[in-house]
Amino acid sequence: MDSISQNTPSNHVDTARLGDRLMGMAQIGATPNGGVNRQALSAEDAAARLKMMEWAAVYGFSVTTDEIGNLYVRRVGTDPNAAPIMTGSHLDSQPTGGKFDGAYGVVGGFEALAAIHESGIQTKRPIEVVAWTNEEGSRFQPGCAGSAIFSGKDRIEDHLDIKDWDGVTVREALKAIFATAPDMPYRAAGGTVDGYIEAHIEQGPVLEAEAKTIGVVTGIQGATRFVVEIVGEEAHAGTAPLKLRKDALKSACTIVGALEELMADPTDTVRFTVGRFDVMPGSPNTVPGRVQFTIDFRHPDMDTLKRLGTAIQPTCEANARGCHVSVTQIVDNAPVAFADSVMDIIRAESDTLSLPNRDIASGAGHDAWYMTDLCPTGMIFVPCKGGVSHNEAESATPEDLAAGIRVLANSLTLLANR
Amino acid sequence: MDSISQNTPSNHVDTARLGDRLMGMAQIGATPNGGVNRQALSAEDAAARLKMMEWAAVYGFSVTTDEIGNLYVRRVGTDPNAAPIMTGSHLDSQPTGGKFDGAYGVVGGFEALAAIHESGIQTKRPIEVVAWTNEEGSRFQPGCAGSAIFSGKDRIEDHLDIKDWDGVTVREALKAIFATAPDMPYRAAGGTVDGYIEAHIEQGPVLEAEAKTIGVVTGIQGATRFVVEIVGEEAHAGTAPLKLRKDALKSACTIVGALEELMADPTDTVRFTVGRFDVMPGSPNTVPGRVQFTIDFRHPDMDTLKRLGTAIQPTCEANARGCHVSVTQIVDNAPVAFADSVMDIIRAESDTLSLPNRDIASGAGHDAWYMTDLCPTGMIFVPCKGGVSHNEAESATPEDLAAGIRVLANSLTLLANR
Numbered sequence: 001m002d003s004i005s006q007n008t009p010s011n012h013v014d015t016a017r018l019g020d021r022l023m024g025m026a027q028i029g030a031t032p033n034g035g036v037n038r039q040a041l042s043a044e045d046a047a048a049r050l051k052m053m054e055w056a057a058v059y060g061f062s063v064t065t066d067e068i069g070n071l072y073v074r075r076v077g078t079d080p081n082a083a084p085i086m087t088g089s090h091l092d093s094q095p096t097g098g099k100f101d102g103a104y105g106v107v108g109g110f111e112a113l114a115a116i117h118e119s120g121i122q123t124k125r126p127i128e129v130v131a132w133t134n135e136e137g138s139r140f141q142p143g144c145a146g147s148a149i150f151s152g153k154d155r156i157e158d159h160l161d162i163k164d165w166d167g168v169t170v171r172e173a174l175k176a177i178f179a180t181a182p183d184m185p186y187r188a189a190g191g192t193v194d195g196y197i198e199a200h201i202e203q204g205p206v207l208e209a210e211a212k213t214i215g216v217v218t219g220i221q222g223a224t225r226f227v228v229e230i231v232g233e234e235a236h237a238g239t240a241p242l243k244l245r246k247d248a249l250k251s252a253c254t255i256v257g258a259l260e261e262l263m264a265d266p267t268d269t270v271r272f273t274v275g276r277f278d279v280m281p282g283s284p285n286t287v288p289g290r291v292q293f294t295i296d297f298r299h300p301d302m303d304t305l306k307r308l309g310t311a312i313q314p315t316c317e318a319n320a321r322g323c324h325v326s327v328t329q330i331v332d333n334a335p336v337a338f339a340d341s342v343m344d345i346i347r348a349e350s351d352t353l354s355l356p357n358r359d360i361a362s363g364a365g366h367d368a369w370y371m372t373d374l375c376p377t378g379m380i381f382v383p384c385k386g387g388v389s390h391n392e393a394e395s396a397t398p399e400d401l402a403a404g405i406r407v408l409a410n411s412l413t414l415l416a417n418r
Numbered sequence: 419m420d421s422i423s424q425n426t427p428s429n430h431v432d433t434a435r436l437g438d439r440l441m442g443m444a445q446i447g448a449t450p451n452g453g454v455n456r457q458a459l460s461a462e463d464a465a466a467r468l469k470m471m472e473w474a475a476v477y478g479f480s481v482t483t484d485e486i487g488n489l490y491v492r493r494v495g496t497d498p499n500a501a502p503i504m505t506g507s508h509l510d511s512q513p514t515g516g517k518f519d520g521a522y523g524v525v526g527g528f529e530a531l532a533a534i535h536e537s538g539i540q541t542k543r544p545i546e547v548v549a550w551t552n553e554e555g556s557r558f559q560p561g562c563a564g565s566a567i568f569s570g571k572d573r574i575e576d577h578l579d580i581k582d583w584d585g586v587t588v589r590e591a592l593k594a595i596f597a598t599a600p601d602m603p604y605r606a607a608g609g610t611v612d613g614y615i616e617a618h619i620e621q622g623p624v625l626e627a628e629a630k631t632i633g634v635v636t637g638i639q640g641a642t643r644f645v646v647e648i649v650g651e652e653a654h655a656g657t658a659p660l661k662l663r664k665d666a667l668k669s670a671c672t673i674v675g676a677l678e679e680l681m682a683d684p685t686d687t688v689r690f691t692v693g694r695f696d697v698m699p700g701s702p703n704t705v706p707g708r709v710q711f712t713i714d715f716r717h718p719d720m721d722t723l724k725r726l727g728t729a730i731q732p733t734c735e736a737n738a739r740g741c742h743v744s745v746t747q748i749v750d751n752a753p754v755a756f757a758d759s760v761m762d763i764i765r766a767e768s769d770t771l772s773l774p775n776r777d778i779a780s781g782a783g784h785d786a787w788y789m790t791d792l793c794p795t796g797m798i799f800v801p802c803k804g805g806v807s808h809n810e811a812e813s814a815t816p817e818d819l820a821a822g823i824r825v826l827a828n829s830l831t832l833l834a835n836r
Contacts, residue, residue: 038803242688250674273705289514
């Protein structure tokens with residue numbers, strides 16, 4: 001694919017159609033502030049999957065699902081024995097999420113597949129667009145459930161009994177979502193894959209600031225997650241003397257402050273977030289007896305990740321103020337590097353299309369993290385406005401979004417003919 | 419009532435019956451840990467009211483309700499023009515509350531009324547047992563809604579549109595609870611009252627520690643409540659540099675620490691509690707964009723209450739760390755003193771019954787606070803185990819509970835014949 005001709009897939013990527021489909025998908029779970037709330041395996045997630053199925057039917061692409069609800073849209077290859085090339089991302093969102101995080105990789109992956117189809121090219125390998133189940137981990141923790149199970153890193157059994165805030169299990173939610181498409185053929189998660197590319201908005205400010213359209217992603221920083229539980233003693237706010245209290249909330253606030261000191265980093269490389277923070281019983285005139293909060297801690301360097309991660313528990317204990325503290329690590333993702341072979345293709349195709357590009361590391365975790373175990377893997381980033389993501393204000397231009405999918409379509413075609 | 423004879427009401431207070439009724443009431447909204455969750459105007463609250471109606475019917479006491487759902491059980495007096503003497507408390511509980519906070523004053527008040535009835539005494543004034551609506555303020559804020567409206571301090575209009583966590587308004591919840599007893603006669607809240615005594619567990623450790631059965635309550639400390647809202651900016655936990663974040667949770671933790679310093683008190687008289695603390699959007703990998711928390715601050719001294727209360731907003735603002743902070747005061751209850759005339763009767767009746775007693779100030783707020791505006795008011799405290807309250811482990815002995823009601827029955831009879 002040295003020159004751009006009529007049968008070059010990128011030539012068939014339709015900026016308006018891609019934009020329309022992304023905006024159509026964003027209607028499902030749309031929030032009043034222009035964002036999206038589409039929780040994993042919810043009714044909104046089901047509606048998003050049905051939309052994918054509608055689109056696939058127009059092109060004659062087959063659609064299947066597996067035991068964790070991953071959705072696969074497949075265009076056949078000429079070699080019936082060849083392992084597929086995959087692209088995709090996720091359709092679930094943060095509770096106050098944006099239109100592009102995840103949806104871009106799935107809807108854009110579908111646009112790439114449509115463009116390849118319309119170019120008339122028959123690839124040797126099949127190409128699949130996958131919507132991974134529960135990447136965000138906001139309804140059911142941990143996230144990346146679909147890709148983790150597909151990769152073999154997680155077992156389905158360890159996810160099925162996880163409950164959401166209302167006590168609904170993954171098992172029950174899966175049953176409900178399967179019921180919305182009872183005739184969909186089933187396949188098992190996993191198997192041989194020959195390559196994976198995920199398109200995503202950067203979720204950071206670098207590409208926009210440097211006026212680069214394409215980020216050739218070099219890898220993903222290490223990501224860990226912990227749940228801290230602090231148990232004190234409920235008491236009456238009007239009567240219990242402060243010196244006798246075991247106040248789980250005040251203890252938790254002190255602990256968060258101590259963790260901030262632990263994580264202090266003049267280079268501003270550490271990413272330390274307390275995102276979920278539940279206080280029980282949550283009554284204004286009762287001293288809180290229990291607090292549970294999450295720690296999301298990431299760093300590109302494995303040693304720093306270990307050193308600071310190990311210090312979390314003693315730091316919590318040293319600041320417990322008479323309460324009982326327990327710390328449980330629920331995610332431990334090492335930093336990964338993407339395959340040179342895939343990065344080379346993405347870089348070359350960007351250059352061919354005259355798209356300004358640069359190598360860039362991913363601060364966020366992605367389903368691609370799990371795919372590195374299975375096959376040569378890469379990611380394509382496009383700029384997002386102000387680097388804002390996990391936010392209803394998430395924004396990206398139709399032109400940048402289409403440019404990323406042009407690179408994706410050509411790169412997938414090259415991989416599928418290897 | 420100088421001697422204890424067969425027609426002395428205290429002689430008819432039945433320890434076992436009172437205990438049975440308290441345990442029966444505690445079944446309604448019972449929690450797995452032995453506590454009670456009976457939210458104001460909930461289905462459990464409705465069931466508790468129906469139980470009161472059943473009991474009242476046996477004695478021929480009339481039952482009425484008013485526009486805020488206060489429930490009145492009335493025994494007539496001989497003078498049709500005489501203003502009533504009232505006793506009572508509340509049937510709603512904390513989310514993880516105990517069996518006695520509130521329920522003791524209502525069920526015990528009913529036991530006192532039954533004992534007076536069984537003594538054969540016809541009082542001049544009617545005596546009413548009232549269950550005030552929404553004292554706790556945990557489902558709908560602020561609390562003491564029933565007594566505040568009865569006293570004329572609050573207007574019903576200011577309560578009807580208050581919403582619970584699910585968006586249900588007081589108006590809707592009232593409609594639902596009225597529908598469970600559609601034939602109950604209606605009366606207007608308020609009117610002339612000649613005296614009010616509320617029986618309650620102490621909710622503090624003093625009586626138990628000093629082996630006193632009866633606390634003659636001298637008044638209630640001043641109580642204020644504030645809502646603090648901190649608005650930052652949602653961002654992706656993996657990508658957003660810490661220096662660029664406006665993290666509402668970290669700001670809130672710093673603010674709580676600064677408020678702890680502000681409220682520091684070597685005499686341990688200040689009561690400062692952050693009981694409700696909501697973090698939004700509450701996803702582990704999103705930097706929180708908004709935190710809302712409550713401050714419950716009490717002190718017996720009016721000047722200290724004003725001085726520290728006024729310092730809350732500047733303290734919050736000085737520790738906002740780039741977020742926007744707003745502080746709203748939603749409760750401002752000055753300290754009150756109870757009527758000497760009522761305290762004298764309670765003290766004398768305790769002595770007559772040879773019950774060890776002492777004067778004691780109330781750390782907790784009660785519906786009695788509002789009644790001081792209308793009539794001579796007092797309270798009777800009985801010990802609770804370890805001073806524990808607003809807690810599922812709340813406990814009191816049947817003997818102490820009955821002793822309090824003996825004093826109550828005799829005191830009400832004296833007031834009703836004045």
